[in-house]
Amino acid sequence: MTIKHYALPIGGELMETGAALDVYDKYRGRVIATVAVADRRTVDLAVAAASRAFETIRLSPYERFSILKRTSELLLREKKALAELITAETGKPIADSLTEVERTAQTVEISAEEAKRIHGEGVPVESAPGAENRMAFTIRVPIGVVCAITPFNVPLNLAAHKIAPALAAGNAVVVKPASATPLSAIRLAQLMEEAGLPKGLLNVVVGSGETVGSWLAQDPRIGLYTFTGSPEVGRRLKQDTGLRNVLLELGSNSAVIVHEDADLELAADLCAAKSFANAGQVCISVQRIYVHDRVWEPFVGLLAEKTKALIAGDPYDASTQVGPMISEKEAIRAERWIKEAESAGATIECGGIRNGSVLQPTILTGVDDAMKVVCEEIFAPVVGLMKYRDLDGCIAAVNRSRYGLQAGIFTRNAEAAFRAARELRVGGVIINDASQFRADQMPYGGVKESGWGKEGPKYAIREMTEERIVVWNLGT
Template structure:
């Protein structure tokens, strides 16, 4: 039976004149019907957030209690929410359960950080003529946060936006991805149950051309936090004036397999982290640079590890790789592979598509000009290239326009540290794949991969303003 969901604004559930269907990504059946926001609903949501921020007292300990309670409710309703993620995102159920566990941590961390927002003393008395002055800084919330989230982590990436924003004392207008909005509306239910004051969270579902653009143009929104494509991120940056931005954008993660690596471990780790959730993770392994002395051994182990992955029904506990978010996206990946093959690339494993299901695919004989290398494929596809000089391969890695996370496998500490210093990314992993992330760490990229940091502590810094207070004691 199809479930119906309304929009959440000012602490109330509200229907609209239009609806949008959300499909089960595996069965293709209608999973839910959602009220769709138009200009009137977006205006109401922003007004609600603005008035709540300016007219409601919401001190740090109260924020802590609400966020902590949401983290508890997430665990109480873990299986229900995991099933929703699997339905609307197509994510294998075991990975969906892990996402709920991570989101629980994100809310718990944010709750704790709500009690730790501090400034610092400023020694102005050291300046001539200021001997009788005392100065310090405080951190104050920015106001209304406009949050735009993607489909691939419909609970945890939403948590990374709304939990730190609320911990900092801001109100939020959230536009979840239209393909995966149910998770966000369920989170709104949890916030409602946890006692969040009216107006501090508003969830509006709709198209980017309507909801996103209206949010972007409204001067009452003080900060935008967005995860998605570099193209949309650039548009936000160009059209939001001097407003603050936190942008988590595209990537094509590089991992270097050095001749001093534990080759088998490197192959098994990168295979798991290249194809999890069908490669639809911003930090999925996409570009592998393998030292020529270990290439044959690495490729053999990598293919073996890839073949061991279970592909198919995401509701099966054994499944590692489920369908992509849509057949259109799977067809796009197929086209990119065909282009690469025509230009000389070799498919050593995979390459077949069945609807939205795409077999884990490994390409060799590729070069930097191919889309499968230089752009973000966001699919279960990896490329392998050889190298024999570490400095030269680092230069090759850095030719990318992206720089979110990368990694190296090596037992040589000097080579590991050289790569960590020189590879142009926001996060660099040694003896692990690029897809390592825990929710308390600073997470963000350089170049076209973004602007600002996520991770509750770091997001709160982004979502607050530092204010100087000077006392004249004369």
């Protein structure tokens, strides 16, 4: 097997640094590529290239649209090769990787369309005494250099969710992909260059958060940071960046409520699919399911039946639904959390078996708020079920979490649905679907320790631009 080497796209050139990291096939465990690792000088050059490009290149909204639209088309042209790349570097089942490429193309296309829709609004200052002869309006202007720090679990689409809106808004970008999965972001940068993106507007640096991430956080030339990762790293990033803007998506332990009048077949189907997709390594994966005691037994039986039918293993097999976790180390950690919960009184209804980095989809009952599988983000194919009797108490239990990204509720009762929508302290409430629903054009972001700020192209562009008031004195 030929091991490909990737240099870093910086300032329109491919830069070598003298150091490289190995990228592994997460299922087969062998090296598939090497990538240049950025040193401090490389990071400085990347930010300088972005700053220079932002100051000297003025693309019209239609030019931004055209480049992004062409990128979307190129993504679909490369769908098979990109999906194979994603599966290799993440372990995601090939069917899911194909879907990720399609969604990435949609994210970029939506961003292209939004590039033509950035606008301000009129402000009626003339209604203020003494300002009768003035007219005012706002405009939205790009922030400048955007630093995008992306996670390993959805390496192409989540990179696109940061890069494409930033470019659509007229900014320049420095992106630092996760070291475990840097290949997708580098390939995206290559496709954008092929689509006509001018040199320097998109730059890629690879390295650890302790070094490359820290250097980026300290660079005053960067105007905004958009980060997806853990609350601990997000908190440190916010502290290091001071008064500059930061968008944070910091994960969750998402809850789903199965009310007494729920369609149990629908709820079990969707919870089985969305608890274990991408081996549970999605920020809005279903982790906690609160089941009304009147439907406890039939729902647990249905969910276990559907979960046992899932095929886990080789992600290159088109029939596989649950692939390996990002590393055996993470699978061992999740296995340990399962055993800790079992020792504390939980019951393993199915799963709990690990083979290397593949952890079988696992259902736990008898869990409580003190267990890590409930109160922490497990980021693994594990879901815990708890009973409830009244909706008020259930909503209070859901809200006890320090996280608040998304939640779901299954019910035929409109009053119960709207009460959940009003009272659940999360960024999104999904009715008659699981928490792990996301359409790429919708606003996406959490509350509490799940972060702040919104993704989704339209909403990200709003975050990545500044509102400026313009007041015109019309004379006397």
